[in-house]
Amino acid sequence: MTATRGPSLTLRLTLLFALASALVLFLLGLLIGNAVESHFEEQDLEVLNGKMKLAKHILERSPGGQSKEILTQQLDDALTGHHGLIVVVYGANGETLYANEAMTFPPDFLVTTAPKQEQPVKWTTSDGLPWRGISSAVKLGAGGGAAYSVAIATEIAHHEHFMTSFRQTLWGFMGLATLAMGLLGWFAVRRGLIPLQAIKQQAAEITANRLHTRLPVESIPVELADLADTLNGMLSRLEESFQRLSDFSSDLAHELRTPVSNLLTQTQVTLSKVRSADDYRDILASNAEEFERLSRTISDMLFLAKADNDQIIPHQEVIEMAEEVADLLEYYEILAEEKEIKLSHTGQGRVIGDRLMLRRAISNLLSNAVRHTPNGGTIVTRIARTAEGSTVLTVENTGKTISPEHLPRLFDRFYRVDSSRFRTTENAGLGLAITRSILLAHGGDITASSGNGLTTFVMRLPNENIENG
Numbered sequence: 001m002t003a004t005r006g007p008s009l010t011l012r013l014t015l016l017f018a019l020a021s022a023l024v025l026f027l028l029g030l031l032i033g034n035a036v037e038s039h040f041e042e043q044d045l046e047v048l049n050g051k052m053k054l055a056k057h058i059l060e061r062s063p064g065g066q067s068k069e070i071l072t073q074q075l076d077d078a079l080t081g082h083h084g085l086i087v088v089v090y091g092a093n094g095e096t097l098y099a100n101e102a103m104t105f106p107p108d109f110l111v112t113t114a115p116k117q118e119q120p121v122k123w124t125t126s127d128g129l130p131w132r133g134i135s136s137a138v139k140l141g142a143g144g145g146a147a148y149s150v151a152i153a154t155e156i157a158h159h160e161h162f163m164t165s166f167r168q169t170l171w172g173f174m175g176l177a178t179l180a181m182g183l184l185g186w187f188a189v190r191r192g193l194i195p196l197q198a199i200k201q202q203a204a205e206i207t208a209n210r211l212h213t214r215l216p217v218e219s220i221p222v223e224l225a226d227l228a229d230t231l232n233g234m235l236s237r238l239e240e241s242f243q244r245l246s247d248f249s250s251d252l253a254h255e256l257r258t259p260v261s262n263l264l265t266q267t268q269v270t271l272s273k274v275r276s277a278d279d280y281r282d283i284l285a286s287n288a289e290e291f292e293r294l295s296r297t298i299s300d301m302l303f304l305a306k307a308d309n310d311q312i313i314p315h316q317e318v319i320e321m322a323e324e325v326a327d328l329l330e331y332y333e334i335l336a337e338e339k340e341i342k343l344s345h346t347g348q349g350r351v352i353g354d355r356l357m358l359r360r361a362i363s364n365l366l367s368n369a370v371r372h373t374p375n376g377g378t379i380v381t382r383i384a385r386t387a388e389g390s391t392v393l394t395v396e397n398t399g400k401t402i403s404p405e406h407l408p409r410l411f412d413r414f415y416r417v418d419s420s421r422f423r424t425t426e427n428a429g430l431g432l433a434i435t436r437s438i439l440l441a442h443g444g445d446i447t448a449s450s451g452n453g454l455t456t457f458v459m460r461l462p463n464e465n466i467e468n469g
Contacts, residue, residue, distance in 0.1 A: 017185030
């Protein structure tokens with residue numbers, strides 16, 4: 001079943017860019033619309049307040065016995081030149097003292113007993129016209145006569161029509177601007193992701209035969225530099241692993257070819273003519289030795305394969321390192337005597353681990369030391385504890401100095417510095433690789449050094465979990 005892919009990065013960034021632009025433009029549109037509407041309201045309120053002050057001034061200065069006609073004339077004169085403006089004066093009992101035009105105000109709009117906060121009120125009449133007005137209470141005459149309510153209103157149909165048209169234009173422009181910003185964002189994202197496309201193309205050209213290729217970090221934007229460095233690091237590890245696998249396959253084929261070729265040649269020679277039973281017995285015994293070598297090589301390879309896949313689970317037990325080393329030195333003592341090699345040991349320590357595995361690791365080091373120590377040489381083993389909480393086993397032997405360029409690869413499979421030092425019929429070049437795998441499985445490590453005719457292998461194993469006593 002084909003996995004469902006998520007939206008492309010270009011689409012995601014474009015949508016986010018368009019959404020952010022739409023939000024900013026929406027807020028900007030609200031701000032502009034409210035600012036324009038507030039401006040119109042302030043203009044209307046300025047006119048309304050001016051006429052309210054004039055009407056109140058006329059009413060408050062009017063004598064109590066002044067006729068209604070004179071008061072009406074004064075108010076008409078004050079409104080000259082202001083079309084669309086309505087002024088109505090109501091008495092305490094609701095009768096109309098003055099009205100330049102008929103107007104039906106909202107029920108709670110008029111006041112007659114106390115001054116009202118002169119805030120504009122907006123309403124729509126039955127004929128659909130919008131109005132904005134203010135009202136206030138006033139005492140007729142300078143002596144504080146009867147209380148009247150003054151209401152002033154102005155038609156705002158023109159303002160409302162302008163605001164409706166303005167909002168339509170504004171929101172239409174916002175929509176087009178959002179679309180334009182989305183398209184520009186898409187174009188910018190596409191341009192910005194060109195380095196990713198370049199990385200994709202360069203990565204697609206990398207094959208098993210071109211693992212040496214690296215992405216050009218210097219031509220990549222800073223934001224993608226870490227990604228390129230990570231990919232280059234991955235390619236370096238893949239190249240190293242692939243090279244090691246290639247070398248290993250070649251070495252393995254070479255190692256298996258020799259015994260198989262020997263078996264085939266010897267079998268063909270044996271079958272070339274009739275031989276005695278003793279001859280067949282000798283040939284079978286020789287073949288058995290080759291089969292044993294093949295069996296050891298295959299067994300060692302299986303062990304290393306398990307180690308590479310973390311399938312080695314050491315058995316945990318307390319091990320006295322001095323006792324194990326002493327037993328193995330006793331085992332190799334006969335071989336050492338044949339070459340007049342002097343064996344010695346100092347120190348003691350305890351670790352937790354698998355006895356058989358660690359014994360095999362130590363045996364590989366001692367076997368390697370005995371094999372490469374010249375006649376009359378010495379092999380010294382030392383056990384010590386470090387301040388970091390590790391137990392260290394050092395195996396030191398005299399002999400030919402190993403060049404520094406070979407030391408890091410001594411623990412590679414089938415690696416040999418030269419045939420005279422590392423290749424014998426009994427050794428397949430896997431002993432040190434197995435030793436390192438065993439120590440890594442125990443949480444330890446191993447290092448090698450060589451100089452002034454001394455070669456030293458140092459095994460480190462953790463011992464912080466061992467209880468005292």
